[in-house]
Amino acid sequence: MTTSNSTSLSRRALLGAFAATALVAAPTSGNAFGFLRGAGDIRRLRMVSPRTGEKIDTIYWIEGEYIRDAVNEISAFMRDWRTNDVKGIDLRTIDIMTAAHNLLDTSEPYTLLSGYRSPQTNSMLRSRSGGVAKNSLHLKGQAADLRLGSRSVTQMGRAAMACRAGGVGKYSRSNFVHMDCGAVRSWGG
Template identity: 70%
Template sequence: MKTGKRTGRFGQMTDTSSTGFSRRGLLRAFAATTLVAAPSYANAAGFLRGAGDIRRISMYSGRTGESIDTIYWIEGEYIQEALKEITYFMRDWRNSKMIGMDPRTVDIMAASKSLMDTDEPYMLLSGYRSPETNNMLRSRSSGVAKNSLHMKGEAADLRLKSRSVAQMAGAAKTCNAGGVGTYRGSNFVHMDCGPIRTWNG
């Protein structure tokens, strides 16, 4: 499982004009609402230190039947064990291959969810995609990019029952921190930590 380099590399976020990723936009999104977070994963409780900045993500997968609800950031620090849990959860469900998920994408997901003011967990449709899976999907759809950020652990396709695609996309765009994509006839939103851009395929 390749998590060490990825999580270590992005352990401290910086403003990155070369990729378009905006830490400032994310911080504004997190500040716009209060994250009420009670740890439900066993390892998280020991990391709580007062009432500081806490970031939490909750998701479930209809493909694997698994769910995750974890605090992954406490007062300016990523919790490496939580990031490993997220990486495993967001693996390629078709072949169980995985890569360290970029915590910047998790931040975008968490900040967007905070702005939507819902406790509903995301339904994860696609996190990491192995090259084999991406090639297979490309053969079936013109909407799958050859060099998809899913293959780098930098993207997620997500759904919420309680929020529309427009509401989800609007929240993600407000973060001003990466790519936000929607697709005609589909009820999910693509979020990534690549260059800031939007599309409706």
Template identity: 45%
Template structure:
């Protein structure tokens, strides 16, 4: 763990093999995320290789958002990548403003792990995650399956699975696929739905929940 001047802790792991790799290194994964990792691995092939997982069509929720705005003077998030083993604990908002340097570190952390391309993550997505972690009452990091996704990667995934949108919000930095140690997927999904701050999809077979800052809607079983 390397201390950073602006309050960031960042541990860099090694990149995994290209996207056709079917496993993650057992020895390089942090023990704290092992249980979530096993669930993720069971479903990885089905999602990325188009194994035919059944996904319900999105249901648009027309009720207005009822979540209170995030007003905490300091907002902190923690992430761990299930692909690269990188860890990031960062204060991205303080003194009434978003920290530009911190946002750059978040962008790097949530880059397209297949190509290394760095996108620009929506600060509202970070606020959604901050609010979600408050509701989940935990300090555990979000375990990240997918953050930013470049068009090339998205096109590849679309060709492999019907469960990947051709105009995915991942390409705009407005979506993230997550799980969390010690919290069931159903609980993460429900608390995200309660926020009514965007789209929420659950992928039970693949072991993660999708959240985004698009229109309020839900899908998945």
């Protein structure tokens, strides 16, 4: 008799291999909508915010359909915590974050450092650091800065780059990875 653990492990390994294959075949444009087709019937995103103390664990996509309420919940969670401004987070960014998380094979939620940024917040951050872009994709709800305690910046960056669906910035000194749905590119170390 097979234990559920070994069945689950085999299923996980099979799904992981299938997801990796689907990601390798992903389009090289910034369009991430279709690149997860076939990677499963459910997409789930888990995050914590050290800034607000909030947690989110939501299924936002089932059998080819986005769940509008869940997507709105993700956008509210990823709001500019300094101003409480909310902007709809681009579905492509949510999909990239989820795909990278799945490739990392961890149940640990992302730590969200920055999602949407209001123009005021972006200007303030630019005045304090040369690493903040004037026309940051955070302003459009198309980027996230994320951390995992159980995975290195290098591991997270590799997983995000394997998606071939947007920008990936590795910030080793600050221990986070930037993921966005803009042009495919990478930077940092």
